[in-house]
Amino acid sequence: MLPVERLERLKGWGGAVDATAYVYRPSTVEQLREAISTARETGHTITFRGAGRSYGDASLGRENIVIDFTRMNRILAWDPKSGIITCEPGVTIKQLWEYTIEDGWWPPVVPGTMFPTLGGVLAMNIHGKNNFNAGTIGEHVCAFEFLAASGAEFHVGRETDADLFHSIVGSFGMLGCFTSITLKLKKVYSGDLDVKVFVAKNLHKLFEIFYRELPHSDYLVGWIDGFARGSGLGRAVIHRANYLGPGVDPTPAKTLRVPHQNLPETIAGIVPKSMVWLFLRPFTNRLGMAVVNTAKYWSAVIGPRKQFRQAHAAFAFLLDYVPDWKKSYGSGGLVQYQSFIPQEHAEETFRQQLELCQKEDLVPLLAVFKRHRQDSFLMTHAVDGFSLALDFKVTEENRSKLWALTERLNALVLSAGGRFYMAKDATLTREAFRSFIGEKALHTFLELKRRFDPQGLFETELSRRLL
Amino acid sequence: MPRFERALVIGASSGIGRALAELLLKQGASVAMVSRRRAPMEELARDTSRAFVYEADVRNFDGNGEVALLFQRITHDLGGLDLIIYAAGILPAIDEHEYNFEKDRATLETNLLGAVAWLNEAATRFEQVHGGTIVGISSVAGERGRRGSPAYGASKAGFSSYLESLRNRLSRYGVRVVTIKPGFIDTEMTRGKPGLFWLISAQDAATYILRAAERGTGTAYIPARWRLVTGLLKMIPSFIFRHLPV
The missing domain is CATH 3.30.43.10 (Uridine Diphospho-n-acetylenolpyruvylglucosamine Reductase, domain 2)
Incomplete structure (x- = not known):
């Protein structure tokens, strides 16, 4: 018992x-x-x-x-010359960058929040806003120790055990757990990034700007106004960020310090961050978020800040600006529906997705657009294409309708040869999963299981x- | 989605307990049923995969944590627990001059001690996870010490008091404790007994009870008119009450 x-x-x-x-x-x-x-x-x-x-x-x-x-959170070894670090699986992304940034190293791949653990991000093989450049986190892991159900521990190296390595990473905790992870970080010469803002007046322009900017970008992300219709469908604000090369930052010793990276304690200099979700709550409905999305779009169009420098943490961890922001969605919470579509079908599929959401009157309150590249992990979500992540508020009244909508969205994704991401998923069906993973990969996976x-x-x- | 997704009904083989299990299943809940008699529960479980049947006597609470073990097995099988209903109860026939300890012990063990054994498990769990609803089927018979059934009245008075204590303990953790005081319900237990009136079916009682559970009402009289009746009965002085044929 x-x-x-x-x-x-x-x-x-x-x-x-x-x-x-x-x-x-x-x-x-x-x-x-x-x-x-x-x-x-x-x-x-x-x-x-x-x-x-x-x-x-x-x-x-x-x-x-x-x-x-979360208690297995010790940093076991760190070499500031090579940027190679070995950690227990409970070490968070926050712990990691705070430990290494003063030596000029930054995690090569980070999600939109700094609080996930390394074990978690590797189990899901997460990506960031630089997936088209850097791939997933697994591509930066040199080796890991892995515990199977028998209690036996294995050392798995990326080069030495390539097949096993690429099968375990991203296997969402089904094969065992990591007991230590060794990864190589990214050398940075400044604590800041060069950020540039672009505005796309519709979905087609968004794709155009992405294709134009991708060769010159380290990070590229688009926020889409899910409420815009007609000729403005898919209008977006795009943020591009690039690392600063050696000697560009006049004060690297300052910007590479943790305090420079810390996110502001107040919003607009007045409201304590911890209370902001309360102010957001009246807006997390159809009308409120339509207003917020419109305001965000037009402030980017007419706003003066088109190019600026921003700390790594401030650019990367947008979700951490407002602690507990998900509480503003109310007791039903939210689901994020993220699909990954090969580039040749991406624009049309995302257009259909946005139109379907509007038609069903289940408009995503937040929509994020990213570029991806293929990788060789067995259970990968990545494609040579694009992803669209749609945040839906869940209520008792809309729950079944929302789940039904995701099934229809799944059909669009599958017919375009798209994929899904286990770190986000709450609604996928067994049939859709089998269909995107494919029988061959599933067979290999179940053999390993x-x-x-x-x-x-x-x-x-x-x-x-x-x- | 049903209001209660996972429910446990103790005393589910007949009467109000059975009607509650049936209604919960109809509403789409997963329902675990506990009783000494397996066959009636299996009959309810026949056409659904959401029903779970456990044969157990609520009077077996002395062993080596048997109730705790079964309770954990049930919550595991159900995948959680939102609602527990203690509906097990007996009302042995006794004549006016009978003082039968075995019958009284069985009454107290089934109606009160069994309830304490099972609901203590639920209380521990719900306090720990900060949520859940406990429903106890007590009785208006516990309001006054009647001549006809001393141990039954005592068991129900004790049960009501126990439930009130649980409510006072657990409300701060977001746990709801509902005391149900049914009047006369047409069940095997009451059938053939003299002097019954305002009789309602077990199915109607189950509907009222689940409504009270959803609302989280502290004490609900089923049907509501019994609140007035018991209020009046409570006002009758003892020297008069002892002469009444109740």
């Missing part, structure tokens, strides 16, 4: 799905093994959870054991839904 004191109600980061589970927080590999043994002895399954930043149900395991890695976890000890709500 599991101790009731360990019972906790956990949520996916979007807040639209939750589950109670018995949570174990090991601080050593030995304690991790003990938790796995406990699960086996009591007939429970195990779900691995980092910081719980996956939007959907990827780190939830209903009424079973959840192993939370039988090898590393023959009893099916590692499960999540996501895997129960999809596998």
Whole structure:
């Protein structure tokens, strides 16, 4: 029997799905093994959870054991000459950059928030706004230690065990867990980036600007006004950011310090960050967000700030500007629907997606557009193309309609040869999953599952839904 | 999506408990049913994958954490728990001059101690996860000490008091505790008993009870008119009450 004191109600980061589970927080590999043994002895399954930043149900395991890695958060080795660092899986992106930036190194790939753990980002093989350049985080990992269900630990190197490496990275915690991760960081010569803002008056222009700017960009991201219709459908504000070369920043010693990277404590100099979600709450509805999106677009059109320098953290971690911003969506939370479409079909597919959302009166309150490149990971979400991430508010009234909408969006994605991303997913069906992953990859994956976890000890709500 | 997605009904083989399990299943909930009698529960579970059947006697609360173990198994099978209803209860026939300890013990063990054993498990869990609804089927019979059924009245008075204590403990954690005080319900337990009036069906009672559970009402009389009746009964002085045929 599991101790009731360990019972906790956990949520996916979007807040639209939750589950109670018995949570174990090991601080050593030995304690991790003990938790796995406990699960086996009591007939429970195990779900691995980092910081719980996956939007959907990827780190939830209903009424079973959840192993939370946040206490395994030690930096084990750091070489400021080579930029190679070895960390426990519970080290967060925040810990990582704060530790290395003063030596002139920055994580080569970061998500829109700095709070995920390295174990989590590697299990999901996350990407950033520089995916077209840098690929996914897995492409910067040199090696990792990996614990299988038997309790045996393996060393897996990118070069030495290429097949295994590319199968385990991105396997969303189904094959085992990382116990340490070694990765190479990106050398930077300034704590700032050169940022340039562009405005696209519709979806076609957005694609044009992306194609034009991609060769000159280190990072490129578009925010789309999901409410704009007709000839303005897909209008967007685009941010391009580039690293500064050696000698460009006159004060690198200053900009490469942590305080320079810290996000502002207040918004507009008045409102404490921690309270901002309260002010946002009246706007997280159809009318409010239409106003916000319009204001954001036009302020970019007429605003004076078209080119500026911005700290890495300020550019990268937009989601952290407003702590708990998801609370503004109310108790139903949100789901983010992100699909990845090959470039030849991307514009048409995204046009159809936006039109369908408007037709169904389920307009995404936030929409983000990015460029991607292919990679060689077994369970990859990446394509040589583009992605569109759509944030939907979930309410008791719209829930079933929203899930039905995602099925129709799935059909568009699949017919365009597109893919999905486990870190975001909350709605995908088993059929859609099989269809995009493909029978061959799925077969290989299930073979590995039988090898590393023959009893099916590692499960999540996501895997129960999809596998 | 049903208001309660995962429910546990103890005493689900007959009467109000069975009607509640049936109604919850109809509303789309996953329902775990506990009772000594398996067959009636299996009948309810026949056409659905959302019903779970557990054969257990609520009077078996002495063993080595048997209730705790079964409770954890049930929450695991259900995938969580939003609602627990303790509907197990007995009302043995006793005549006016009978003082039968075995019958009284069975009554207290089924109606009160079994409830404490099961609902303590639920209370611990709900306090821990900050949410959940507990419903106890008590009775208007617990309002006054009647001549006809001393142990039954005592068990229901004790149960109501226990539920009120749980409510006072758990409300700060977002847990709702609902005391149900049914009047006369047409069930196996009451059938053939003299002096019954305002009888309603178990199905109607179940509808009222789930409504009260959804609202999180502290104490609900089923049907509501019993609140007035018991209010009046409570005002009758003891020296008069002892002469009344109740």
